[in-house]
Amino acid sequence: MIDLQPACRRLSELVARIGGDQLGNRTPCTQYSVRYLLDHVDEGARGFAQAASTVDEAAGAALDFDGDWRQVLGHRLHVLGKAWDDPAAWAGQADLGGLELPNEVWGRIALTEVVVHGWDLSKATGLPFVLPEETTQACYDHVAGFLAQPPVPELWGPPVEVHAEAPLMDRLVGIAGRRP
Numbered sequence: 001m002i003d004l005q006p007a008c009r010r011l012s013e014l015v016a017r018i019g020g021d022q023l024g025n026r027t028p029c030t031q032y033s034v035r036y037l038l039d040h041v042d043e044g045a046r047g048f049a050q051a052a053s054t055v056d057e058a059a060g061a062a063l064d065f066d067g068d069w070r071q072v073l074g075h076r077l078h079v080l081g082k083a084w085d086d087p088a089a090w091a092g093q094a095d096l097g098g099l100e101l102p103n104e105v106w107g108r109i110a111l112t113e114v115v116v117h118g119w120d121l122s123k124a125t126g127l128p129f130v131l132p133e134e135t136t137q138a139c140y141d142h143v144a145g146f147l148a149q150p151p152v153p154e155l156w157g158p159p160v161e162v163h164a165e166a167p168l169m170d171r172l173v174g175i176a177g178r179r180p
Helices: 005-017 034-052 069-083 103-125 133-146 168-175
Strands: 093-096 099-102
Touching: 005 034, 005 069, 005 103, 005 133, 034 069, 034 093, 034 103, 069 103, 093 103, 099 103, 103 133, 103 168, 133 168
Parallel strands: none
Antiparallel strands: 093 099
16 A cells, blocks of 8 residues: 555645646646646546545546636545545556556556656646655656556656666656656
């Protein structure tokens, strides 16, 4: 079991500081602007929270960028972190988007989405995204093994070579196809 709450909390803090004028910024996740990456993170937060539990709080409409999207996404990230805090969430299997995997894998994928896209948003906006070392290490351990045979290979770019002595986050995003 991995604690997703620190990553969800840090991403929520970053989201709260994103300016409306930054929504069109390009991100290192090349197919997404900040706005579309926030939509993607929101969709993932809702889906991964539902995979972890039957909490109705995980459902909801897409983000309204003319409304209180920062608070809505912050709340959904909080729900995501809490949902995976329950040891029962890590048992069994779930089907997300037509792909059935063990919940233990979904929980790690959820962490990866929050961490890697948190980094993407940080780079696109210039806002800080600093995680506890154990959170980054848990994500790195998952990604280093998982991406050797990902269930949907086209979701990741080819790994970027990063010096072995580089900071752990740089090595993590390098494996995920980003240039730190």
